[in-house]
Amino acid sequence: MRKFLTWGLGLLLAAVALPAHAQPGMGPWLDEALPAVEGEPLQMLKACPDQSLSGGVQLKERPELYRVMSPDAAWGRPEMIELLTRAAEEMAWLKPDADPIVIGDISRRWGGPLAGHKSHRGGIDVDVGLYWGNGEMLKTGFKSGPPQELDLEANWLLIRSMLDTGLVERILLDQRNIDAIKAWTIKNGELTKEEAEAIFPAPSNRRWNMTGVVHHTVNHREHLHVRIFCART
Numbered sequence: 001m002r003k004f005l006t007w008g009l010g011l012l013l014a015a016v017a018l019p020a021h022a023q024p025g026m027g028p029w030l031d032e033a034l035p036a037v038e039g040e041p042l043q044m045l046k047a048c049p050d051q052s053l054s055g056g057v058q059l060k061e062r063p064e065l066y067r068v069m070s071p072d073a074a075w076g077r078p079e080m081i082e083l084l085t086r087a088a089e090e091m092a093w094l095k096p097d098a099d100p101i102v103i104g105d106i107s108r109r110w111g112g113p114l115a116g117h118k119s120h121r122g123g124i125d126v127d128v129g130l131y132w133g134n135g136e137m138l139k140t141g142f143k144s145g146p147p148q149e150l151d152l153e154a155n156w157l158l159i160r161s162m163l164d165t166g167l168v169e170r171i172l173l174d175q176r177n178i179d180a181i182k183a184w185t186i187k188n189g190e191l192t193k194e195e196a197e198a199i200f201p202a203p204s205n206r207r208w209n210m211t212g213v214v215h216h217t218v219n220h221r222e223h224l225h226v227r228i229f230c231a232r233t
């Protein structure tokens with residue numbers, strides 16, 4: 001499976017390995033690891049607008065790829081739509097028998113406060129369902145369960161598909177789920193211990209702004225919260 005490790009993740013891993021003092025600004029692990037869009041390299045903002053959304057795009061339902069739980073809260077920056085579309089297309093190719101991905105809230109049409117969330121105000125945050133059993137997601141929302149019932153391979157492939165876009169700043173997930181997915185990647189030769197530690201840093205080995213990608217947060221046993229970088233156009 002290692003042959004599938006694309007340049008985006010490879011560069012991410014290379015960047016993660018830099019010493020902290022060599023990493024300026026936000027999202028240091030990706031400063032030089034961004035994909036070109038229409039021939040132009042993305043120039044990332046130091047900080048995305050996170051309180052409101054202008055120029056938002058609504059994620060449209062694509063039953064073969066993903067389900068949108070709340071269309072009124074499915075507005076995101078164009079980079080968000082690209083992230084979800086690219087990741088879902090890759091999952092459809094890698095795991096054609098898996099259920100469509102359940103997409104929860106992104107943001108409202110013009111952003112701003114969204115009920116039930118502290119963030120999700122600028123079209124740069126999205127909640128995404130987890131795979132359970134054998135590539136299963138609920139049709140109607142997020143399913144919860146013990147980590148041993150997760151489809152670890154499918155969840156890793158989903159995370160990898162998102163990382164491969166070069167657009168992910170941070171993923172939040174319950175630590176028990178992180179531990180299970182991380183252990184699976186090492187056991188199955190997807191990642192070395194060092195690579196896994198770079199993406200899923202242990203709680204004792206991370207700082208919020210500078211380390212890794214996938215971090216623990218409470219109330220995230222049944223979904224991933226993904227925050228993206230945004231591009232200067």
Ligand SMILES: [Zn+2]
Binds near residue numbers: 117125126127224
């Ligand atoms: Zn969220």
